[in-house]
Amino acid sequence: MTLKSERKIANIADLYIRVSTDEQADKGYSQRNQEEVLLKYCNGRSIKVRNIIYEDYSAKSFERPQWQKLLLKLKKRGNNVNLILFTKWDRFSRNAGDAYQMIGILRRLSVEPQAIEQPLDLSIPENKMMLAFYLAAPEVENDRRALNTFHGMRRAKKEGRYMGGAPVGYVNKITENGKKYIAPEEPNAALLKWAFTELSRGDFNTEQVWKRAKEKGLTCSKNAFWQAIRNPLYCGKIFIPRYKDEDSYLVEGQHEPIISEHLYNKVQEVLDNRGRKYRSKIKTLEDFPVRGFLTCPECDRVLTGSKSKGRSRYYYYYHCISPCKYRVNSGKINEGIEKDIMAFIPEIDNSVCYEKIIMKDYLKRQDNKTSNEKNHILQQIKDYEERLSHTRDLLATQQIDVSDYREIKLRYSVKIQDLESKLTNINHSTNNIKSLINKGLQKTIMIGNSLKGGSIMDIRKDIGSIYPEKVSFQENQVRTARRNEFMQYIFLINNELQQIKNGTKVDISTLSRQVTPAGFKPATLRAEI
Secondary structure, three states, X not given: OOHXXXXXXXXXXXXXXXXXXXHHHHOOOHHHHHHHHHHHHHHHOOOEEEEEEEEOOOOOOOOOHHHHHXXXXXXXXOOOOOEEEEOOHHHHOOOHHHHHHHHHHHHHOOOEEEEOOOOOOOOOOOHHHHHHHHHHHHHHHHHHHHHHHHHHHHXXXXXXXXXXXXXXXXXXXXXXXXXXXXXXXXXXXXXXXXXXXXXXXXXXXXXXXXXHHHHHOOOOOHHHHHHHHOOHXXXXXXXXXXXXXXXXXXXXXXXXXXXXXXXXXXXXXHHOOOOXXXXXXXXXXXXXXXXXXXXXXXXXXXXXXXXXXXXXXXXXXXXXXXXXXXXXXXXXHHXXXXXHHHOOOOOOXXXXXXXXXXXXXXXXXXXHHHHHHHHHHHHHHHHHHHHHHHHHHHHHOOOOOHHHHHHHHHXXXXXXXXXXXXXXXXXXXXXXXXXXXXXXXHHHHHHHHHHHHOOHHHHHHHHHHHOOOOEEEEOOEEEEOOOOHHHHXXXXXXXXXXXXXXXXOOOHHHHHHHOOOXXXXXXXXXXXX
């Protein structure tokens, strides 16, 4: 800008000083420096300063609070300012398109924007090229910095590092050498693990689980909870989003997982309705604890539950939906279910008696089969050993060479090893079955203790295993197509033990011959109990 053109500049100006939050952190002197330079410029040219505007906002757009206030003042009638001064054009804007548009708006208001360190006479067409350069350079710099940051963060994610503030259940930490990482934070971590477990069962919807977790002490908003249960971070994975021709995928994280990958996948199935069971509200479950497991004895539909108000209190009923009019008092069904389950609970806390009876029956069933299998394997082992002995004789008489002998020996040795392994597994199978039976007994005893000390609501999660199929209630009795076979086994033993209590002499050793429900398979106890 020439001296002649400078004399034409109006002598009243607003000074615009802008520094973003990031720049302020890096260069705390930036605002003071800009103010000093601008005031010195105005004093040297006899320019009167009306206002000094301080802005702490990004220049990516003109949606800045102080700039909008300044623009509003300039539009008012009687405005005598016709110059806005700033140090450089990147203080004015970092977006070329927005900058040209704003310059047009200011010119219509007879206000000239000018950068004192990059002066341009915009009445000269060629200077617009320089303006484009001044505006585009910081924009390119911003884009390059953002791209470098993006690639750096993506590389860190691929290495399994979590970037940013720690999500709920974790806390940001730094090692002694300055490396940042996230670690589980209690009690939120334990409560989130509990929430994942509850969701995996499919008994409650997501909002209900969140509310229960909040009651237990989880500090998490509903929106953050929804994001958490969908985030593979909690099972030790880092999600790498899709970028250009690279598809999205998961990598192993460097942080400690809160839940297992199996539990996370199970929850996703429930949330996607693939693993959904029966969901109802918690308050409803307290009033109707077996809702979802009952069917109508008349039309075979699943019963729902509701309450009706009497003169002095509410009455609770399980009932069928229209047009079927079947309904039954909820208390009567709850008591019937409790009574039915208690009949399948071991009558004595000592499970040794039950274990011996069940094991005796199992061993009796398996003896013949196992004995035949063992004999067959032993016969095979003997056959291969005889073949191997014969091969040694052939080698000793030089009827085969050493290489043939080694090949035959290796083949027979491998087969003998496999057969001996099968024999070992057969010998250990009895101990495995004994362990499964013991676990099943302990589980049924726990169910009985829950019923004695609480209510049927406490074992709702176990009802599905007790009654593999739906239950109906007829003539004050529980009717079902079948019950858990293991518990049915205990029920029959209880009947025999009851006869002993009533004075009937029964030889305990004969019980296993009397309690042989069809289809009993101890090997599946883990899944059934």
